[in-house]
Amino acid sequence: HVHEWVDESVDARDDWARRRRKDIPNDKRLFVLACMDERIPVEEVLGLELGDAHVFRNAGGKVTDDVVRSAALTLQFFDTEEIIVVNHTDCGMMSAADEDVVGGLEATVGGEMDDVDLDPALPDLNIGDASIAEWVRMTDDIDEACTAQVAYLADHPLIPDDVTVTGYVYEVESGHLRRPGERIGEEISERV
Amino acid sequence: HVHEWVDESVDARDDWARRRRKDIPNDKRLFVLACMDERIPVEEVLGLELGDAHVFRNAGGKVTDDVVRSAALTLQFFDTEEIIVVNHTDCGMMSAADEDVVGGLEATVGGEMDDVDLDPALPDLNIGDASIAEWVRMTDDIDEACTAQVAYLADHPLIPDDVTVTGYVYEVESGHLRRPGERIGEEISERV
Amino acid sequence: HVHEWVDESVDARDDWARRRRKDIPNDKRLFVLACMDERIPVEEVLGLELGDAHVFRNAGGKVTDDVVRSAALTLQFFDTEEIIVVNHTDCGMMSAADEDVVGGLEATVGGEMDDVDLDPALPDLNIGDASIAEWVRMTDDIDEACTAQVAYLADHPLIPDDVTVTGYVYEVESGHLRRPGERIGEEISERV
Amino acid sequence: HVHEWVDESVDARDDWARRRRKDIPNDKRLFVLACMDERIPVEEVLGLELGDAHVFRNAGGKVTDDVVRSAALTLQFFDTEEIIVVNHTDCGMMSAADEDVVGGLEATVGGEMDDVDLDPALPDLNIGDASIAEWVRMTDDIDEACTAQVAYLADHPLIPDDVTVTGYVYEVESGHLRRPGERIGEEISERV
Amino acid sequence: HVHEWVDESVDARDDWARRRRKDIPNDKRLFVLACMDERIPVEEVLGLELGDAHVFRNAGGKVTDDVVRSAALTLQFFDTEEIIVVNHTDCGMMSAADEDVVGGLEATVGGEMDDVDLDPALPDLNIGDASIAEWVRMTDDIDEACTAQVAYLADHPLIPDDVTVTGYVYEVESGHLRRPGERIGEEISERV
Amino acid sequence: HVHEWVDESVDARDDWARRRRKDIPNDKRLFVLACMDERIPVEEVLGLELGDAHVFRNAGGKVTDDVVRSAALTLQFFDTEEIIVVNHTDCGMMSAADEDVVGGLEATVGGEMDDVDLDPALPDLNIGDASIAEWVRMTDDIDEACTAQVAYLADHPLIPDDVTVTGYVYEVESGHLRRPGERIGEEISERV
Amino acid sequence: HVHEWVDESVDARDDWARRRRKDIPNDKRLFVLACMDERIPVEEVLGLELGDAHVFRNAGGKVTDDVVRSAALTLQFFDTEEIIVVNHTDCGMMSAADEDVVGGLEATVGGEMDDVDLDPALPDLNIGDASIAEWVRMTDDIDEACTAQVAYLADHPLIPDDVTVTGYVYEVESGHLRRPGERIGEEISERV
Amino acid sequence: HVHEWVDESVDARDDWARRRRKDIPNDKRLFVLACMDERIPVEEVLGLELGDAHVFRNAGGKVTDDVVRSAALTLQFFDTEEIIVVNHTDCGMMSAADEDVVGGLEATVGGEMDDVDLDPALPDLNIGDASIAEWVRMTDDIDEACTAQVAYLADHPLIPDDVTVTGYVYEVESGHLRRPGERIGEEISERV
Known part of the structure; x- marks a missing residue:
């Protein structure tokens, strides 16, 4: 019967709209800390769709007490199991x-x-x-800063030990992520 | 000559990648405070493209010292002129x-x-x-909370008086924004 | 041979164009009663294609003698087995x-x-x-009205007992169907 | 400012969702009477989009007291100025x-x-x-029936004289509308 | 190796361009006789792609000595096994x-x-x-004419007995094919 | 009013379906003589849409009494003013x-x-x-044959002098038309 | 975890950007010698995507010491196993x-x-x-020239014997490749 | 008349296929020297379509006698007025x-x-x-090498003084061109 298909779509909408009240986690059980810079396509580079992750963004993508508060809430109450930090080159927070x-x-x-x-x-x-x-x-070196933010989170008592914490630097000049310290462009312009 | 077109695209990329070092503001001169909830398509409902705005997102879309820090930096150094706050229904931060x-x-x-x-x-x-x-x-009423965040920002000494501050509640059940207190669904199921 | 494919398409067209004379039912064996309001995408929200259902629409989506006549004809002569009622919020028939x-x-x-x-x-x-x-x-409460229309049909002697009758309220403010009385927007703006 | 664009979209949604309460007519000021047959793409053949017209559909596309009630309400309260009747060939209501x-x-x-x-x-x-x-x-001849429905409506005291009433027959065998009595297929298979 | 793929495409082109010299038949082994009227989408209604059939078109889609010549050549030398005749309503050849x-x-x-x-x-x-x-x-009745053309071809000594000959009338008023004499529109406007 | 738009589309369909009875010419006033070979996309290479031209196709694209009959009828009764002949390489009619x-x-x-x-x-x-x-x-040389067909038509008493007659050879090996005798591939493989 | 997918894309980019330093061959292990003429869609006719082949292009697509140098380097250091030569008709290098x-x-x-x-x-x-x-x-005959370039490469001591060398002539008049000497257009305009 | 449109397309094809014999230059009057590396989308980064430029590609994008020969021919006989050199990072020619x-x-x-x-x-x-x-x-530094190739060409007696010569380095790690020596990624990871 057609009403069975309709009922399924009514229920799916209810699960979406009352997700928090029903203790349904985000789809990837992921918390992201990223810089609020307007050039960072956070969802695209992490392969995320609407519904997948809690994305925290502030100036610099730095760990603050607000980050700790927000991460603790999603880890504690919504089954989040992974944290990814995204910093980026040409960060306004480092140039002054x-x-x-x-x-x-x-x-x-x-x-x-x-x-x-x-x-x-x-x-x-x-x-x-x-x-x-x-x-x-302020920031002196973006690769060191990214490594430091990962350490702040991994070592914090409100972040359980079994939560995975990974950090990347987004290169605004290339549109790609790198791991901290692994700058490809640094070496490939000259002979070995 | 073809190299003139190429030079223009090389320069455009330079302006994008060194935007912060060159003191270029974001395209809409806009700072957004929104909740980090995975269901909020912030850019879509505000009509924003990559490059348009600094988007701060935390648990609840609440004003914190991190919000003040981030807003102050973009207002002070990158010619931002407008603030929009986006809260939403079924916020995890209010149900406990x-x-x-x-x-x-x-x-x-x-x-x-x-x-x-x-x-x-x-x-x-x-x-x-x-x-x-x-x-x-925690939050008791999302419409009141939204109004309060707007007030916190509008009245703060680090936010100049000529900055416009506006707040909206995103309804996860309808996929639309409303102004605080203007809940359409509240009244249209019954006779006048 | 190509003419076999052509013959099939000629026959398929004949079945479509003489469907009623050949006692061929609609594709979903479904009768829908919906309001004639211009904002209700009846086929879309029920997942219907051309050919799927007999869709009766009048002011308010209310059971009248015309509804009884139309439903009885399709149930009696064209093997229809299911009825769905679609009412909606902001119905013009209730606000005066x-x-x-x-x-x-x-x-x-x-x-x-x-x-x-x-x-x-x-x-x-x-x-x-x-x-x-x-x-x-006129209508006082759209959820109660929807429940009432379902009852009028389910209990009518011209509607056989094995016909399924289901009712939904379409929310013009959200673009979604709800079951009568299950208004999501009613509760998710405030703390539990 | 971005909030001006957002405000416009918030207002547009309010006008859509509270259209009836705000006495906003449908976009074409049109009332359609059509048969509920599953093969009639009413909106497509009349060039209508969602929001354009009040579409009444019943068995046969015949004038009943429900049609009179529905037409009177939209004409009286929502500025509707035009009526179109759509009957069709192979109507189930005529073959028995x-x-x-x-x-x-x-x-x-x-x-x-x-x-x-x-x-x-x-x-x-x-x-x-x-x-x-x-x-x-029941119906004997669909072209005569269409002409009759137009007359019932045009002459009824609840339909003001300045309302335009037009009727068409939809041919399920061709997918086109014709005016009553103007059957092309009838004559073009033989020599003049 | 890449050259193997290239060689295949070179050979495929050779088979296409020298198809007649290599005695390769058309893809459906089909000869079509159709009217040259500008409104008949012959390939579309027969489901034909470029390469599929020899399509003969003249005024009226009538059997002439040219049709006999053309059909005999494709049947005799290019393995054609099937003939389809397409006449149509409102043929210019019948109205004078x-x-x-x-x-x-x-x-x-x-x-x-x-x-x-x-x-x-x-x-x-x-x-x-x-x-x-x-x-x-000239033509008096298009359905009779179609039947006659099929008979002329089926009975001709240059058309082997095992060749299938089928005829259809294309209705310009509906965009569909019918078998001769099976005019749907003729009967479905009135009660049985 | 909406019915005005509907009336226009009803009239347009009437003009299409009764084009011959109403003495409406084809859209380009063009008669085409082409070979019936399955590889010739006649409409595409001449830039023709459905409705544009009367397309006569036979074995070889040769002038026969059927071509004369068909051309005379469209020139005489349907205001056709132009004739284009399309022959092609690798014609089956020339290789035996x-x-x-x-x-x-x-x-x-x-x-x-x-x-x-x-x-x-x-x-x-x-x-x-x-x-x-x-x-x-049969054909000895396709370029000479094309020139001959143009002459047969241009000189025939049933073709008025002010009718333009043009001929092209379609190259199945290149997918392009050439004028008779202007074979590009003949000369560009060797030094001047 | 999401970071595993991200790590894979970071590694894939590293393999792409440092392909030469990591001794990764091109995707098809192919070296192409083609003319630099602006009308030759080399990648398209050989079915190549970005990353697939080393494409050497010079005036005429002729073997020079630069071709020998370039081919030797890719064969010696990057596991290339196949060579394809693409010459073409109407080559500027042959007409003077x-x-x-x-x-x-x-x-x-x-x-x-x-x-x-x-x-x-x-x-x-x-x-x-x-x-x-x-x-x-300069070139006298493009088919002979193509055959000669294949021989120069196949016989050169810097090209190992197990490297496949194949040559094609691209016809600018048809947009297709042919093998040297296999000009279709040469013969199909006349009777056998 | 339709044949006028056809004649234009026949002539346009003739101009394309006999471009060299008719002394028609490439569309941008441009000669490009680029590396044959499989990762360089030369046409895309220079905004070129088929027909626009003569693109010379060899190992390293280095000036050789073959480059001089090829450039001289297009400058001398085909009105080319501009040269662009494209080298790239991670060039295989520099890492050994x-x-x-x-x-x-x-x-x-x-x-x-x-x-x-x-x-x-x-x-x-x-x-x-x-x-x-x-x-x-071999190459020691790609930016210096690019500058050197530009100088070799600009100073050569076979390259007239009014020919523009410009050089770019394509970054395989970012997918963008830079001017020699203007490496963005070098500086934007650290504080000013």
């Missing part, structure tokens, strides 16, 4: 000097950054004795 | 009770959350007297 | 007050509705002591 | 003898049709002294 | 009166047709005591 | 010796060709003192 | 007289060709007692 | 040591290279006192 960045922020607020709520929804949040430059997280 | 979430996290770490570095890259970061439940940011 | 509708009709005829042939091809047809408002069939 | 049809219905109910509610939702509805065969509406 | 046609031809030549070489390449060809009207071959 | 062809035909009829009706529908048709080989029309 | 070509070159350099470095990167290269016309390599 | 290459060649011939005809069609050709390694043309 620390003092220029901090100076720019202070110019905007018209005063010291000490007087600003870093998190307006949680004013108690603060960085103690750390500097604003540390909080902003 | 606070005590269940905190209990789950503590089970994972095998102890108190007080002893855990919330940010492994910035161990000084802490939430003072605030509770872990506040840091996790 | 009874007195406004009746008043409007009387304004058009410039007099009492009592003096009007309800069926010009069958002037004897009349509604006895029933009111014009009952004949017009 | 009256007594066979009535006999079949009585066999189903196991008794006289007089004891059956013709409309279970409106039990007061009755056909007075008319016969069941008249209610079932 | 004999005297009008002959009169028109005589007006063109400015004299008697007797003085005209019917075949300029074979001036000895003549029609003896037959009339020009017979030579022009 | 005359005596082999005649011998083969006589073997089929089991006797003399003199006793055979060349045209079964017009038994009076005969070739006088001409030979069967002349009637069969 | 020797003296015209040499005269033209001398006009350009404004003096004797003896004083010109034939290879600016290797000034010691010279042609001894050979003439400039021999070095320029 | 000179002695390994020479040793490999000698192993193939089973003796000294001095006894081998470098050009079997022109045995007088020799490299004087230059070494085989110089003739083989």
Whole structure:
């Protein structure tokens, strides 16, 4: 009967729209940390379709307390089993000097950054004795930075040991991912 | 001459690949804050192509210090002029009770959350007297939550006054955006 | 030989064009009752191709004597075995007050509705002591209305007991069918 | 700003989903009466898209009190200005003898049709002294029948005089519409 | 090796281009006689691709000495085993009166047709005591004409007995083939 | 109104299906004489769509009395103004010796060709003192043959002087047309 | 895990980009010698995709010391096992007289060709007692030339005996390859 | 008339197939020197269609006497006005040591290279006192090599001064061209 086919499609939609309430995980059980840069086709280079993964994106693709919070929630409540980190070349977060960045922020607020709520929804949040430059997280070398983010996540107590953590650098100049430190373009222009 | 066409394409690639070093903004001068849920086609519902916007995504699409940091950097250094917030129905971040979430996290770490570095890259970061439940940011009502995130951003000192901030709720059950509080499905099943 | 292939296509066309004279049923042995609203892609949401089903559509998708007549004919003479009812949200037939509708009709005829042939091809047809408002069939709640239409058909003596009758509400706001009373959008905007 | 484009698409969806509540007519201001036969691609032959017209379909594409009710509602409340009738060749409603049809219905109910509610939702509805065969509406000649349906509608007091009423016969053997009485195939097989 | 694939394609082209010299038959071993009317998609309605059949087309799709010559050659030398005749409705060859046609031809030549070489390449060809009207071959009834052409071919001494001969009438009003005499449109507009 | 668009499409179909009765010419006012060989995409190489031209095809694309008859009818009654002849290389009609062809035909009829009706529908048709080989029309040189067919038509009294007659040879080895005598492949394999 | 799929694509790219350093041969182990003429779709007629073959192209598709050098390198170091030569009709290198070509070159350099470095990167290269016309390599007959190039390669000491060498002539007039000497167009325009 | 369109297509084919004999240049008046590597989509990266350019390809994309010969012919006789050189990263011609290459060649011939005809069609050709390694043309740095090839061509007496010569390096790791020395990937992985 036709209504059986219709019932299946009604049920499939219900599973999609109430996925979180029904404790259905994402399709690949995957959490991605990537930079928010506008040039990174995260889903395409990881082969992901709508529904496949929780994709966290921030400035630099760096591990922050927000990353820890978000990863912990999906790992804890939605059966996520894998983490992939995607950093990239020509990252805006690496091309400026620390003092220029901090100076720019202070110019905007018209005063010291000490007087600003870093998190307006949680004013108690603060960085103690750390500097604003540390909080902003400039980058010296993108391959080293990628390796470091993987280590931060792999070693964190809220990330269970059996979660796989892998990191890649996306090359905006080639449109391809590389493993940290494996820059092909570096060596193939000259004789062995 | 053919080389003129080739030179143009070589230059266009250079502008793309060194966009950040050359202080070129994203194509729409737009920063998006959205939930990392796997069912939200953020680019599609906002009409965005690769290159158009910086898209920040975290658990719940909530304003955190990481959002403030990321938005401040793109507003300050890359001529971004507009912010759009995208929350959504059936958000995993709203369906659990606070005590269940905190209990789950503590089970994972095998102890108190007080002893855990919330940010492994910035161990000084802490939430003072605030509770872990506040840091996790459960949600009671998604429309109210969306309105609140817009307010947090619009009022923050690191967001200049001339930046436009707009919020929408993405309905996973319909595949459409609504403005907060404008739920069509609520009223059209019954007689006026 | 090629003429064998041609003969098959000639015969197939004959079966299509003289289907009713040859007592060939529709391809799914299905009768559909749906609202005539311009926004309902009836064939698409039921997965139907040309040739699959007899689709009855009227104002509101309500059971009338015309529905009974049409269903009885296809069930009796063309081996139809299944009935599906499709109502929908934002139905024009439910948003007006009874007195406004009746008043409007009387304004058009410039007099009492009592003096009007309800069926010009069958002037004897009349509604006895029933009111014009009952004949017009306004709706209070679309989910209840859908359940009621299913019951009218399932219980009617001209519908054999082994005919399956199923009802759905099409949501114009989501483009999906739901079973009566199973409105997803109703609950997923708030915390459990 | 991007949100302006988004706002337009949010508004367009609102207009679509609340079209009836907002008194927005269908896109062509058209009411169609067609047979429910599974072989009639009504939308295709009339050049209609989703949203264009209210399409009423019943057994035979005959004018009934349900047609009058449905047409009156769209004409009265939704600015509909045109009616098109689509009948077709090989109509199931014309190939049987009256007594066979009535006999079949009585066999189903196991008794006289007089004891059956013709409309279970409106039990007061009755056909007075008319016969069941008249209610079932068999057809002798499809071109004459089409002309008759146009006349029933054009002359009815609930159809204002400035409404255009046009009728066509859809040929299932050719896949084309003809005007009533203009059968091309009838004459072009022989010498003038 | 790649040259093996290339050699195959070189050989396939040789077989195509020298097909007649190599005594290769057409792909379906089929000879078609059809009218030259511009509205007949002969290949499409017979399901033929380039290479499949010898298609003879003349005014009316009538058997002439040219048809006999052409059919005999393909049957005799190229293994053709089947003949299909395609006539059609609204044939220009049937709509005129004999005297009008002959009169028109005589007006063109400015004299008697007797003085005209019917075949300029074979001036000895003549029609003896037959009339020009017979030579022009007007048609009274297309279904009878089709049946007659099939008989002319099936009975001719140059057509071996084991050759299949089949005839169809293409309806320009429906875009379909029918067998001679099986006009669907003739009967399905009225009650049985 | 929608019915205006429908009326236009009904009228367009009437013009198509009754084109001959309404004295409507083919779309290009063109008559084509081509060989019936299965490898000649006549419509494609002449840029023709369905409806554009009357296409006569016989064995060899040779002028016969049937060609004269067919051309005269379309020129006289349907406003045709142009004739194109298409012959082709590797024509089956040229590769055999005359005596082999005649011998083969006589073997089929089991006797003399003199006793055979060349045209079964017009038994009076005969070739006088001409030979069967002349009637069969073998070819020595395809370019010369094409030029000859053009001359036969251009000079015939039934073809008015203002009709344009052009001839081409289709090369099955290249898939292109050439003018008679302009064989490119003949000269470009060697040094000037 | 998703990272396994990503790792595979990262490795595949590495194999592609460092193919030569990793001693990976081309995909078909094929070396092609073809003319540089702009009308020769070398890859298409040989059925080659990007990655399949080393394609050497020069004026005339003639064997030179550069061809020997290039073929020797791919045969020696990259496991190439097959050679295909593609010459073509209407080759610019064959249509001029020797003296015209040499005269033209001398006009350009404004003096004797003896004083010109034939290879600016290797000034010691010279042609001894050979003439400039021999070095320029005009062609008398393209089929003979193709056969000769195959022989030069098959017999050369730097080409191992187990390497397959095949030659074809590409016909610009037909868009097809032929084997040397097998010109179809030469014979199929006339009677056998 | 239709034959005018046909004549144009016949003439266009003649111009294509006899382009060299008619002194018609290539469409872009361009000569390209590129490496024969199987991974270089020369036409695609230069935006070329069939018919646009003479594309010379050899091992390494290096200037040889064959390049000089081929370029001189197209510049002298076919109005070519521009030269583009395309070298590439990971070139097989650069990754080996000179002695390994020479040793490999000698192993193939089973003796000294001095006894081998470098050009079997022109045995007088020799490299004087230059070494085989110089003739083989290994590469140390691809960007420098590209610049050198441009200089060799720009400065050669057979290349007129008004010919534009431009060089690019194709990156097999990115699928893009760069100008020599402008390697984007070199610098964008680290902080300024």
